[in-house]
Amino acid sequence: MRDRIAVPIGIDDLEVEDTTLVNGVIEVTVRSTFPRACWYCGSVDVVGHGTCRRRLRDRSCGYPTVLVWIQRRHKCRDCHRTSRERHPAFPGAKRLTVRFLEHLGNAATQAPMADVATRETVSWWRVSDAFSRVATGCGNHAGPPPRVISLDEAAFRKRFRYHTIVSDPEAPGVVDMVEGNTQRSAEQALRRLPKAWHDNIETVVCDLHWPYRKAVENVLPDARLVADKFHVIRSVTAAANRVRIRHGRRRTIIGRDGGLSRQHNPRFDPNVWRSRWIFTKRANQLTDKELATLTAIFTAQPEIGIAWWLEQAFAAIYQADTRAEAERRLNVWIYHVNVASITEFVNLSRTLQKWREPILAYHDDPQTNAYAEGITNKIKVIKRRGYGYRNPTRYRQLILTACGRRTEPDG
Ligand SMILES: [Zn+2]
Known part of the structure; x- marks a missing residue:
């Protein structure tokens, strides 16, 4: 021995x-x-x-x-x-111990079942069964009612299949997940929440996705809708970039409806194209040299200069201390957009005016979708780890157990 x-x-x-x-x-x-x-x-x-x-x-x-x-x-x-x-x-x-069954079930929330089965030298079926035991009760809306929820979409297959993720950024964790990114699926997810939760939810954060907004207005009419800060700023940055690209793209596509012929863009300016990285930087982070480069470009192409200024000015709206000040800055910004009358920005300001209230609501409750975006990334990792999932129920169970809401308070 x-x-x-x-x-x-x-x-x-x-x-x-x-x-x-x-x-x-x-x-x-x-x-x-x-x-x-x-x-x-x-x-x-x-x-x-x-x-x-x-x-x-x-x-x-x-x-x-x-x-x-x-x-x-x-x-x-x-x-x-x-x-x-x-x-x-x-x-x-059963021909295994309780603790081994639990171990298999927990391992299956962290790794694909086939991998767990190989590692533990058991059959795939055994792991699947153990996981089902762990997953029972997931998505049953346990725990204290959340004050804030965020709505976000996760692509299962881009442009074909989406899921709507309802998460609680304060608990934090995923509350529920439903198929589709339409108004109907968002409403379904929200209606499934317990009645007590409906009364407790003060704020709903979502990106600039009209169906989600309609769903929140229908199901939770009293909740405050906050447009996600990063999506709003990203749409402004995108508009400024579109203006820059108009001047900076080497080739232009003509005949959009039928032919796809490319030809040299007569307005192509290589300096504009080279400046694409410093163009997106914040004004206070630019070095003197970069500032000089930009100034030269803006002198040659004033429209790009205006677009850049509008993009920088928009950030000031979120830096305002009070909602009244933010509202004033937004009005000034929209006024300048109309004076500049750059197509990209005029279209954008039309969208942003529809979202005016949710954008300004950020100053009442500064919530963002940052946590929900992190969850979306985690979901993507789970999906790829298993090389995709065919069983929708199992996929939902997996996400709810792996990213579930923490229901016990900190110990
Ligand atoms: Zn007896």
């Missing part, structure tokens, strides 16, 4: 009788130590009635581990029935 490491078995009321390595499998012979009692009537007036050996797969320690449980049978003198003893660590007729 000198060349062995003794490891405690870690299960109550069991004593280890023998440990051997058979064909690369550790076999631990165990015997229960609690007193015999009748399974049917609980009487302790029983006599032994033989044993049977049950093999139960347990957590691996270096090698796959199997517990050989010498299960006692006994005959009751009171009710004259024969029963086998039971142990809480060994479920029903």
